[in-house]
Amino acid sequence: MASIKDVAAEAGVSVATVSRALNGHPSVSPAARARVLAAVETLGYRPNAVARSLRTHQTRTLGLVISDVLNPYFAELARSVEEEARALGYSVIIGNADERPDLQDHHVATLLDRRIDGLLVSPTDGGSPGMLDAVRAGTPMVFVDRWLPGVDVPVVRSDGRKAVRDLVAHLHALGHRRLAIIAGPAATTTGRERVDAFREALGAYGLPLPDAYIGQGDFQAGSGRRVTEGFLALPEPPEVVFAADNLMALGALDAIRARGLRVPDDIALAAFDDIRWFVHTDPPITAIAQSTGELGRAAVRALVDRIGGRPGESVTLPARLVPRRSCGEPDPARSPSPVRRSTP
Amino acid sequence: MASIKDVAAEAGVSVATVSRALNGHPSVSPAARARVLAAVETLGYRPNAVARSLRTHQTRTLGLVISDVLNPYFAELARSVEEEARALGYSVIIGNADERPDLQDHHVATLLDRRIDGLLVSPTDGGSPGMLDAVRAGTPMVFVDRWLPGVDVPVVRSDGRKAVRDLVAHLHALGHRRLAIIAGPAATTTGRERVDAFREALGAYGLPLPDAYIGQGDFQAGSGRRVTEGFLALPEPPEVVFAADNLMALGALDAIRARGLRVPDDIALAAFDDIRWFVHTDPPITAIAQSTGELGRAAVRALVDRIGGRPGESVTLPARLVPRRSCGEPDPARSPSPVRRSTP
DNA sequence: GTCCCTCGTGTAATCGATTACACAAGGGAT
DNA sequence: ATCCCTTGTGTAATCGATTACACGAGGGAC
CATH class of the missing domain: 3.40.50.2300 (Response regulator)
Incomplete structure (x- = not known):
């Protein structure tokens, strides 16, 4: 798989120029930009998200830990979360906790290891240790549907x-x-x-x-x-x-x-x-x-706010x-x- | 968040020793191992999966692209896939294509950018360009439920x-x-x-x-x-x-x-x-x-085989x-x- | 002509891990 | 005592990107 070096060689420029051209940095000459783009095209180059994440400290990925995908309610929630996240330029990794605190912890840990930018959780249980650690560690987090009382995290629920x-x-x-x-x-x-x-x-x-x-x-x-x-x-x-x-x-x-x-x-x-x-x-x-769809969308917006350093507001929607x-x-x-x- | 360097400093050893201790490498003295483990404990260190993936060229992640999570059939499939993958030490990222070829391509591209180790696909359509590229590029792949005729990829289906x-x-x-x-x-x-x-x-x-x-x-x-x-x-x-x-x-x-x-x-x-x-x-x-559950499990096994360089067998299960x-x-x-x- | 600023580009450090290679210490064989 | 092998450890390269900094070229002001 072609790397940025290959593109640089193909285009006859340095990797810095390639990176700048691809990230819309202003000071790249039209000529260089054109050659980079052409090289990208011929090599079928796609930037390695892993390398980029390592350097930039952001993965543009959200974690969603729910308790049961087989429950149509959560399936719909997951779907709307992914939709809104995609619209905001994020991917979503879903963890299915199956109402088991240990599985919930497993998924929280795995997601954190992957350095997701933020976590959406519908906590299974009074608060598994791993989840509380994540809160303490300052991971941007939002509770959706269910929440943990006494934990200072925005809640989006009905x-x-x-x-x-x-x-x-x-x-x-x-x-x-x-x-x-x-x-x-x-x-x-x-x-x-x-x-x-x-x-x-x-x-x-x-x-x-x-x-x-x-x-x-x-x-x-x-x-x-x-x-x-x-x-x-x-x-x-x-x-x-x-x-x-x-x-x-x-x-x-x-x-x-x-x-x-x-x-x-x-x-x-x-x-x-x-x-x-x-x-x-x-x-x-x-x-x-x-309003499951609206719930998921509001949760994503709140989480992205938190990630961006803004407060991230709790939302309560009526049910009917x-x-x-x-x-x-x-x-x-x-x-x-x-x-x-x-x-x- | 603590890095391997912090652990090395805390334990009074080099990063190499920390890495070896944590990965079960044989030649680490019991004393060093103990100090590393203690340091890991006090710092609450968790290895950065992003950095590890960059170095090792594997993410221990599978992609699953399905056409509709809201369909209980696919929800069950996704669940069994995640379960089997977890048992084999993999995580799963689900992409919901909503029966839309463009969305399917979006997810395939995103998953590939993340350098997932293998891809499980239930193709939406006669073969979106991105998917065919992925096949051509040699990404380990397995079709589940649906498949593309004439494409040399194992198929697990009913x-x-x-x-x-x-x-x-x-x-x-x-x-x-x-x-x-x-x-x-x-x-x-x-x-x-x-x-x-x-x-x-x-x-x-x-x-x-x-x-x-x-x-x-x-x-x-x-x-x-x-x-x-x-x-x-x-x-x-x-x-x-x-x-x-x-x-x-x-x-x-x-x-x-x-x-x-x-x-x-x-x-x-x-x-x-x-x-x-x-x-x-x-x-x-x-x-x-x-037998949706069995289908998902068989698909994961086939994909993991492919990733490991083994052939990965097609499976056809009866329906009733x-x-x-x-x-x-x-x-x-x-x-x-x-x-x-x-x-x- | 000189000075200075802007623009475009390249070099190299960096992110956090893994791992090849080097090397020091210690023990056994001769 | 010498040599060699094993064991444990450290140094540094590497993965593929981003980006601070340096630098040369060109243009305008004086």
């Missing part, structure tokens, strides 16, 4: 509080009184917050949230199934199951179906995070939708309720065409 | 021919005679092959595949919707729609629903690529499942039919419990 209140209002209006939740890991902010918001919203209607109606999940389908089986085995099973993410809702659906029960007649179901398939499940599933049939027939007077309404 | 025959047999047994397909882009091998396999299987039953029953899609949901709308507007609409990937099946479902029709009573639906949601759609969707209710009730004698049967 606030589902309002949407959860809307959901509970919706459920209450449909006559449901015994509501249960499949929570995410308590160590994650989204895991805790969604439970808190749910409890708070229930409180506004004078409804309790007994411990038996709080199932501990891990954002994976398997846990949704197990927790739901537990709910269904209760002497007084809940009338509604609210899954804190879409994969646990999938697991809940598995469990309900295995029991031979029907949604929403026997039990209602709702989920945090909307995905396109929810329109076509049996029945269509009521969900709380985040998308009612469908999984909680019971919506009031026909207010939504004459549920089909229409549930299509984003 | 062969759906047998499964498609099974599907057509299944459809025929259910009494369907007018079968249509939503094809993928003709420039992709999977796009062409699935149509060919379908046509061939139909031929075995003496069924035609008229042009009007071949809709041109692009593996995205939108195209599935448009093509299906076209099918439904035909004077004699098909009895079955077979979507060449899961996203186009989603679009087809959208279109069918918008028309107020029902699956499978009014029209049957099947898809290539199985995803977990297909169990819970209304109705559950008959699909052809690939997973019948569900979207094509009509399966024969109750043979599958008394469709619920059971459709759960993988």
Whole structure:
């Protein structure tokens, strides 16, 4: 593979001139520039990003550590992050932590070893050692979706509080009184917050949230199934199951179906995070939708600000309720065409 | 950030000794090794992968260029690729080409600039210039899922021919005679092959595949919707729609629903690529499942072989039919419990 | 003509690692 | 005692770029 020296030889100039010509430095004569460009063309030269990074101390690369690419929510997040990063001249390296703190640390360490310019993290857990080291070391960082309380890093996330209140209002209006939740890991902010918001919203209607109606999940389908089986085995099973993410809702659906029960007649179901398939499940599933794309883009902008030495602002976007049939027939007077309404 | 020089100073040895100690070189005295390790510990030193790569000419990084992370099939592929690569000591950088040749070229170029050790590609299109250059330049490469005919690169893929025959047999047994397909882009091998396999299987039953029953899609949901709308507007609409990937099946479902029709009573639906949601759609969707995880792992192994100078073998894995209710009730004698049967 | 400034270019240091080569010390064989 | 070999270590070259600094040529002001 041709190096800058080869180009210099081919063009009959020094490597400095080649570098200057290629980087748009002003003081290069048109003649020299032309010869460099011609040499680049004939040799098919492409600058070695590794060498450049070593010298300039920047890689123009961002790291993104998420907890599960198989979760459509994170896949969409990853996609929008890459898109915005590309627009700003950065590449993105994705690390999939699989909700495992050790894997998260592995990816953070690997990314740091590669001297990425900045790190976007959706922390899996209360804060793995490697991540905290990275913060302490001053790596430009932004939390996205989830965050670590007490750590001084900008946070870009959705606030589902309002949407959860809307959901509970919706459920209450449909006559449901015994509501249960499949929570995410308590160590994650989204895991805790969604439970808190749910409890708070229930409180506004004078409804309790007994411990038996709080199932501990891990954002994976398997846990949704197990927790739901537990709910269904209760002497007084809940009338509604609210899954804190879409994969646990999938697991809940598995469990309900295995029991031979029907949604929403026997039990209602709702989920945090909307995905396109929810329109076509049996029945269509009521969900709380985040502006995932905007989240990813805002996170990248905040991170690039930090990298550039600017403060990098935290952003909180609203989430919204998308009612469908999984909680019971919506009031026909207010939504004459549920089909229409549930299509984003 | 501490460099190898700092470690050398702290340990009172030369940089060479530090490097040797850290790389397990035999001739380092236990005393020196201990002091180096201690210095590494106190300074929190981590080797700079950029510098190491420049010197050693290897990055221990693989590139993976896929056409759409939002497609659960590719998300799963990406995940298994990363997993196997990690097990072999490699990192993976994913490039999302979004079915766009220009984006594919952008990612190939960026990855090459970063001097990745090898490239895994699921080519979007008949062969974008940058990709062919990469092949010509001798970059270790392996095609996964899709490939470019006539290009001398190992291919790791599924062969759906047998499964498609099974599907057509299944459809025929259910009494369907007018079968249509939503094809993928003709420039992709999977796009062409699935149509060919379908046509061939139909031929075995003496069924035609008229042009009007071949809709041109692009593996995205939108195209599935448009093509299906076209099918439904035909004077004699098909009895079955077979979507060449899961996203186009989603679009087809959208279109069918918008028309107020029902699956499978009014029209049957099947898809290539199985995803977990297909169990819970209304109705559950008959699909052809690939061993996606095994595909990704085999591809990484082949690529690492190539990088190591070994040949790197092509692999073809079988796909299998997973019948569900979207094509009509399966024969109750043979599958008394469709619920059971459709759960993988 | 002299001085000085600008412009274009080249030389060489530098980034942080790896590694060929040189070399000193110590031990065993003779 | 001498020679040689092994072992451990250091010096310095190297990877491929960027960039500070030096320098020569040319032009304008006086």
